Amino acid sequence: MEQVPEQLVIKGITRAGRRFRPADWAQRLTTSVATLGPDRRIRFHPKVHMAMRDGVECVVVDTSLGEDDPRLLEFLVGFARNNDLQMDGAYPREP
Secondary structure: OOOOOOEEEEEEEEOOOOEOOOOOHHHHHHHHOOEEOOOOOEEOOOOEEEEEEOOEEEEEEEOOHHHHOHHHHHHHHHHHHHOOEEEEEOOOOOO
16 A cells, blocks of 8 residues: 655645735745746646645645755745744644
């Protein structure tokens, strides 16, 4: 049986319960960690994607990203923490 990767879900809701603005934050964040392919098209990172969960825009991160690129994982977590966004999943919480 294949093991399902653990995920970190960054929600577009602050810890105070307000929707995060701008409305396209998830697209901007996933695009900021994307690259351009040889055909000059955007190649989104295979371990970072947008999702809608319970009517809330989210960015879902495969936590194995920490093994491949720990700085990128820290960047994404730092974004969430700096903007006081809710996070669910497999990542250590701040003390």
